[in-house]
Amino acid sequence: MKSDAINMTTLNGKQGMVCILGTGDFGRSLGLRLLQAGYEVVYGSRNPQNSPLLPNGARVMSQEEASQRARVIFVAIHRDNYELLSCLSPVLEGKVLVDVSNNLKKHQYAESNAEYLSMLVPKAHVVKAFNTVSAWALQSGGLDANRQVLICGNNADAKQAVVDISHSLGLTAVDRGSLRVASELEDLPLQLFPLWRLPLRISAGLLGVFFLYVLIRDVVYARVVDKKDISFRIMISLANKVFPMVALVMLALCYLPGIIAAFLQLYNGTKYRRFPDWLDRWMLCRKQLGLLALAxxxxxxxxxxxxxxxxxxxxxxxxLYISLVKENKTYEFSDTMAWRSDAYLAMGMLGFALFVLLGITSLPSVSNTLNWREFRFIQSKLGYLTLLLCTAHGFLYGWDKFLHASAYKWWMPSSYMLALVVPCFVLIFKTVLIMPCIDRTITRIRQGWERPGKAGRIKDARSRRRNGV
Amino acid sequence: MKSDAINMTTLNGKQGMVCILGTGDFGRSLGLRLLQAGYEVVYGSRNPQNSPLLPNGARVMSQEEASQRARVIFVAIHRDNYELLSCLSPVLEGKVLVDVSNNLKKHQYAESNAEYLSMLVPKAHVVKAFNTVSAWALQSGGLDANRQVLICGNNADAKQAVVDISHSLGLTAVDRGSLRVASELEDLPLQLFPLWRLPLRISAGLLGVFFLYVLIRDVVYARVVDKKDISFRIMISLANKVFPMVALVMLALCYLPGIIAAFLQLYNGTKYRRFPDWLDRWMLCRKQLGLLALAxxxxxxxxxxxxxxxxxxxxxxxxLYISLVKENKTYEFSDTMAWRSDAYLAMGMLGFALFVLLGITSLPSVSNTLNWREFRFIQSKLGYLTLLLCTAHGFLYGWDKFLHASAYKWWMPSSYMLALVVPCFVLIFKTVLIMPCIDRTITRIRQGWERPGKAGRIKDARSRRRNGV
Amino acid sequence: MKSDAINMTTLNGKQGMVCILGTGDFGRSLGLRLLQAGYEVVYGSRNPQNSPLLPNGARVMSQEEASQRARVIFVAIHRDNYELLSCLSPVLEGKVLVDVSNNLKKHQYAESNAEYLSMLVPKAHVVKAFNTVSAWALQSGGLDANRQVLICGNNADAKQAVVDISHSLGLTAVDRGSLRVASELEDLPLQLFPLWRLPLRISAGLLGVFFLYVLIRDVVYARVVDKKDISFRIMISLANKVFPMVALVMLALCYLPGIIAAFLQLYNGTKYRRFPDWLDRWMLCRKQLGLLALAxxxxxxxxxxxxxxxxxxxxxxxxLYISLVKENKTYEFSDTMAWRSDAYLAMGMLGFALFVLLGITSLPSVSNTLNWREFRFIQSKLGYLTLLLCTAHGFLYGWDKFLHASAYKWWMPSSYMLALVVPCFVLIFKTVLIMPCIDRTITRIRQGWERPGKAGRIKDARSRRRNGV
Structure with missing residues (x-):
């Protein structure tokens, strides 16, 4: 391989020759970047005379001629035209064919584009790469875009050649394994926030349910019982009841799966038993739940x-002022009210400030600078403190309302009480878990200890996730 | 080259010997980092006896002696002293000379420092590198600073040697091509927010014009017509009229170039025609326009x-309260006013929250985790939604003011009307563009289709940018 | 080395064989990732029949057998069990042993784990690596976690083998030198915000002192002199006096060390003299001071x-309204009060907005996109502007209070005056430093000039930090 590299190094100090089949947007951007990095670039076109907008310094020739010139050939043409490559088979023997293609939707074809190409030209070494890098990212110098090139293929030398080119372009290369992984790589650019789906659905559900609840309890009740139209309150007053409810419940939902997992491990007496699927999925989207709660x-x-x-x-x-004056009253000062109002606001503001801190540390560039211990300290210790402050904010807001009959219109309790159920549940069970005797058992289980008599470990890679509990 | 690497590897497991000419700040920091990474470092000094503060473990000798010891020589001396190197020419033959120098201002010299060095020592392989990395970044372990080493040079082996050293120091290396690029690399550290210039000028212009407008319409008018001095309103009331106007207009200006580009493509019937220069420049600074609007x-x-x-x-x-009491009036509740006030505030807050979301996703570390489809979804779909909400906020704020004569003092319409012109323009034309028939044509054009009869493609690399439309 | 790589490459295109001793969490995660990257993985277990949850595709055998299969052996077992490896000594001769272990607390053992391993198996090449990478980071694809692998060891070839593996896994490798550095690397994951300690202590100290001060001056004074209980004001009113004081003083403390350093350099007439230790430590945590001030x-x-x-x-x-009505007064408008109130608020808001901007640019991913000149422009120029605005905000808040006796209860001046001392000090001395004559001298000193007659340079690497002044 090194000898190849030296052979490819021409006398004028260039990096070597690379061929690009296809003159579309991606082919042009890639060629320009390769030229900038010192490669010689030759385009293979079905129509070499009519290839507009190619970067200066690149040559254009027929696909067959171009393919002969270089060891590494980027296939930047549409899958529908792959069949035409099968007639180039003799020329492509032993070459590195880099499949950069993407599809328009998932599962469009039976096999991945790269595997299809490999079937058509079996004697070439097909490598899937660069499909997760956009033409735009290549042009803008890679500053603002993802600089990871995901690579897969069956031949190590061929993959190494692509890794070398990626490095020359200032990109990092990640080897993802054999060509069977290609369909997975081809699905990546088609994803639309897969980890955000479940949290978004949960928040939409909570939003809907809570909104309906306060709508009935406030607006409909006022219309029916008091014969008053207060529907204008929907825009801000009602929204401002629903938002904090959703935020608090979702914050609690971030910490609930960890608690369930701990109790499951306690019950099982081992960490080598698989969690239910729903719990695994829930635990994987805790960060997204938390960020939506912050929003x-x-x-x-x-x-x-x-x-x-x-x-x-x-x-x-x-x-109010006018009526006080008319009735010749002064507004009596209540020390309790002053304490309560200020305490309720202060809890809320401190909780929000801590919540913002949690949000900032979950930014990739910030969490990257933290070690594991620091990350856990913030996301777990400060996270529970945030939950505690926000729950206290809710209780102080409600104060003794729950004692008054007016808090139960149509037997429906005040909305704030609803929002406090899950957080209280989480906080109570967390308190149980950090009691010394239980904490000791949990720690031992997480270090690999198993309760005697508990047999039946289930060999399952998914339980790795338990580390993250 | 590999053989060199092995030769350089001494028996005690060190990485090899590297020479640094110059004992200034950068030379010292670089030497320390090289020592940490296991290299042997030898400094070449004109005055070896009097070289203070060099890192422990490094040796100091005359420039000639030091240059003989290593294949890779970092030239960390001032350009003015390059001439002294020409007498070392015989020693430097075939060596890799790494020029790390920077100038104090742009276009200070006719040719780049690296090319000048190459002229003085023609038999050495000059590589420009490390000039974009600060001494501070080298010391602080590269955590908080840019870890990209930009490299250019005419000899591939020489460049590879510098790439290898960069990797050993935990930095990524980007090959930017031949030594002709050196002057460009030397300009990089002298730049001061080049992409922010145009947006900053636009915002300063809008700020000035709008401020003058509201100053005349409010303060000057009150002074002249009502004989009242309300100049104290400048600090907050007037500022708070100007800021939202600038924000809204600049947000609209982010989306205007995309719309102009789409109509140009529709008119041309092809995407293979070059955009006017001003449009290209405008499109490149949309992100900066948006962030200033957010500010x-x-x-x-x-x-x-x-x-x-x-x-x-x-x-x-x-x-107001006192006069209401005196006149024995109560303040009448208006359901319309309640709806309007709440709706106007709600639109503004939702728009601002979405705007903050757009800002967060434009942080490099966040946008890096998004694929192209997700990035477009946020910046385009959510971006237009933000513009729509903020425009609605403006309309609801104004309500029916535009019907009243009081909104036109001295024939000048209320300031909020001015701010709504560009956003409305953008939203109307966007609505036209997403109508199915037109959307279909645009999509086909962007996929490479050309309207028959439209000849005259212009071969121009600049039109690549159209991908980003 | 290259030849090894080729030997390791088996016919089916795999990357080669890697052995992992130990089947704990880290061993399993590492194995899975290696398998994904195309390596063959063999686990060495003391109990090969009973090794649960290993990733699919990996083989398990006895430690001796497994060690024979691969050149690179990851030692993922507890330090207490290292002794068992000494009986494998003959098999491990010449192998690359990668120590990935971490301890539970600092300075737990006399020598680092890696050096201990090296003593036990002296004929193997021990490399310390991967201990700063968490099992979680390996599984989650390295997206959200630190992708730097810190490496140290005494043998360059052995280290290169680990570097190659790191690159295949999409991680960057940083060579930190010889095995003596191992104990430093082993301490890294045990750190808990080392750079934040001093700033947190300073802020806690300031918070305590200022809180006590305003508590005595407001609440205790009211109780003793006016016989009134205003303790409810603690929650918000008092907190909102203490927070801005701490913020302003800490912002000023960010800029104070730079000013002290400049005057020290002026006094010494050289930059080649070491700063006192406390000044060095202070200067290293300026960013953290600033971020706490922002909080x-x-x-x-x-x-x-x-x-x-x-x-x-x-x-x-x-x-107030009720009493105004009763006494039949109107509230008189004061133009001065309107100006002062608005100016004070405007200064505060502009200062805060700039402060947020400083905070955003100190995010790692943002500061990485700035060059040195841009970073200095923001953190120094805009930083001083922020300090100026916030100090003006304080002065306008106080206005002429300091002239009235009521501002000195029990001879204690109003709290806002206390907060203005350090900022004023910093701003005055900064003004002195930017006067042309002094600025010129400073600049010359920082470029290496020394005042004649000042002998006695102290050779000390610590003075490098002065670059960052």
């Missing part, structure tokens, strides 16, 4: 801070 | 939320 | 914006 908390903060500039609040206050 | 939106949010704690607002409200 | 500023903003929705404020305003 709702942010909306709650905005919606709360605009309260004093709302017309409705202005109106209510004006009339 | 102004953030200021608008802050300026709005402090309204209730302003002295002026407190004064106005107090007097 | 307190953020809390101050939140605490300020909730003012109008506090019960106490509502109560005070209601009674």
């Amino acid at each position: 709702f908390a942010f909306l709650h903060v905005l919606y709360t801070l605009v309260i004093p500039i709302r017309y409705y609040v202005f109106y209510k206050r004006a009339n | 102004f939106a953030f200021l608008h949010v802050l300026y709005t939320l402090v309204i209730p704690i302003r002295y002026y607002v407190f004064y106005k409200r107090a007097n | 307190f500023a953020f809390l101050h903003v939140l605490y300020t914006l909730v003012i109008p929705i506090r019960y106490y404020v509502f109560y005070k305003r209601a009674n």
Whole structure:
């Protein structure tokens, strides 16, 4: 391989010759980048006379001629035209064919494009690579875009040649294994936030349910019982009841699976037993759950801070002042109310500030600078502190409302009580788990200890995830 | 080259010998890092007896002696002293000379420092590298600073030697081509936000024009017509009119070039025609336009939320309440006003929250984790939704003001109307573009189709950028 | 070395055989990742029949058999069991032993695990690596976790073999030198925010002192002198006095060490003299000081914006309005008050917005895209502008309070005056430093010039840090 590299090095100090079949957007961008990195680039075109917009310094010739010139050949043509390559078979023997293609939708074809190419030209070494890198990323110098080139293929030398080229272009290369992985790589650019699906669905569900609940309890009740139309409250007052509820419940849902997992391990007496599938999936999307909860908390903060500039609040206050004057009363100061109001606001603000800190440390570039111990400290210790502050914020907001009959219109309790159920559940069971006797057992189980008499370990790679509990 | 690497590997397992000419800050930092990575380092100094502060473990000798010891020689001396190297020419023959120098300003000399060095010592292989890496970044372990080493040179082996050293230091190396690129690399550290210039100028221009407009319309008008001095309103009230105007117009300006480009492509019937230069430049700085718009939106949010704690607002409200009491009136509740006020605030807050989301996803580390489809979904779909919400916020703020004569002092319409012109323009033409018949044509053109009869493709690499439309 | 690589490459295109001793969490994760990257993996277990949960495709055999199969052997077993390896000594001769172990606390053993292993198996080439990479990071594809593998060892070939494997797994490798560095690498995962300790202590100290001060001056004074209990003000009013004080002082403390360093250099007449240790430590944690200051500023903003929705404020305003009506007064408008109130708020908001900008540019992924000149422009120029705005905010807040006796209860000046001391000090001395005559001298000293007659340079690597002043 090294000798190849030396052979490819021409006298004028170039990196070697690379062939690109196809003159579309990706082919052009790739060629330009290769030229910048010192490679000689030759394009293979079915129509060499009519190939517009190719970068300066590149040559164009027929596909057959071009393929003869270089050891590494990028196949930047549409899968439908792969069949034409089978007639080049003799020329392509022993060459490295780099399949960079993507499909328009998942599972469009029975086998991956790369495997199809490998079937058509069996004597070439097909490598799947560069399909996760966009033409735009190649042009913009790789600064703002993902610089990982995912590679798979059956021949180590061929893969190494692609790794070398990736490195010359300032990209990192990750070997993902044999060509069977190609269909997986081809699916990657077609994904649309796969890890966000479940959390988005959960938040949409909670949003819908809670909104309906407060709508019935506030607006419909007022219309039916008090014969008043307060539907204008939907825009801000109701939204500002629903957002904090969703935020608090979703924050608690981040920590619930860890608690369930710990109790399962306690019950099983071993960590070598597989978790149920739903728990695995839940645990994988905790970060996304938390970030969505932060988004709702942010909306709650905005919606709360605009309260004093709302017309409705202005109106209510004006009339309160006027009626106080008319009735010749002064507004009595209540020390309890002052404490309660300030405590409730302070808990909320401190909780929100900590929540923002959690959000910042989950930015990839920040979490990369943390070691495992620091990451756990923030996401677990500070995370539970955030949950505790936000739950206290909820309790102080409600205060003694739950004692009054007015909190149960149509037997429906105040909305804030609903939001506190899951967080309380999580906090109580967390308290149980950190009691010394139970904590000791959990720690031993996580270090590999098993309760005697518990047989039947299930050999399953999925249980690796338990480390992350 | 591999054989060199093995020769350089001494018996005690060191990486090999590297020479550094020059004992300044950069030379010292580089030497320390090389020593840490297991290299032997020898400094060449004109004054070996008096070389302070060199890292432990490095040796110092005369420039000639030092140059003989190693194949790779870092030239960390000032360009003015390059001439002294010409007398070392025999020793330097065939060596790899790494030019790490930077200039104090752009275009200081006719040719780049590296090319000048190459002229002085023609038999050495000059490589330009490491000039974009700061001494600080080398010392701080490369954690917080740019870890890319940009490399150019005419000899592939020489460049590979520098690439290998970069990798040993934990840095990534990017080959940027031949030594002609050196002057470009030497300009890089002297740049000061080149992509931010145009957006900053646009925002400064808009800020100035809008400020003058509201100053004349509000303060000057009040002084001349009403004989009242309301100049204290400049600090917050006027600023809080100008900031949202600039934010909204600049957000619209992010999306305008894409729309112009689409209509140009529709008109040309092909994507293979070059865009005007101004459009290319505009499209390249859309991200910066958007982030500046976000900054102004953030200021608008802050300026709005402090309204209730302003002295002026407190004064106005107090007097309103007092006059209501004196005239024995109650403040009448208007359902329309309640709806309008809440809707206007809600649109603004939702728009701002989405805008913050756009800002977060444009952080390099976040956008790196997105694939092309996800990035487009956020920046295009959610971007237009943000623009729509913010425009609606503007319309609801104005409500029916435009019907009243008071909105046209001195024939000047209310400032909010001005801010809505560009966003409306963008939204209307976007609506046209997503109509099925037109969308289909655009998609076909972007996939390479050309309208028959449209000849005259212009071969121009610049049109690559159209991918990003 | 290259020949080894080729030998390891088997016919079916695999990357080669790697052995892992130990079947714990890390061993399993590493094996899975190696398999994905195309390596053959063989596990060595003391109990090959009973090794649960190993990844598909890996083989398990006795430790002796497994060690014979591969050149590179990962030692993923507990240090306590290293002694068992000494009986494998003959098999391990010439092999690359990769020590991936971590300890539970710092300085647990006299020598590092890797050096201990090297003593036990002296004929093997021990390399310390991968201990800073978590099992979780290996599984999650390295996207969200630190992708740097820190490596040290005494044999260059052995280290290169580990570097090659790291690259195949998509990780970057950093050679940190000889095996003596191992204990340093083993301490890394045990660190808990080492650079944040000093800033956190400073902020805790300031928080405590300032809180006590305002507690005595406000609450205790009111209780003793006015016989009033205003302790409810602790939650928000007092906190919102302490937070901005801490934020402002800590922001000033970011810039103070740079100023002290400049004056020291001026006094010494050279940059080649070592700074005192405390100054070095202080300068290294300026970024952390600044970010903590930003956190307190953020809390101050939140605490300020909730003012109008506090019960106490509502109560005070209601009674003010009522008393104004009763005494038949109108609230007189003061132009000065309007200017002052708005100017004070505007300074604060602009300062905070700039502060947020400083915070964003200190995110690793953002600062990586800046060159040295841009980074200095933001952190120094914009940093001082932020300090100036925030100090002006403090002065405008106080206005002429300092002239009134009421500002000195019990001879204690108003808290805001305390907070302005350090910022004023910094700003005054910065003004001195940027005066042309002094600035010229400083610049010359930083470029290496020394004042004649100043002898006694101290050869000390620590003075490198002065670059960063």
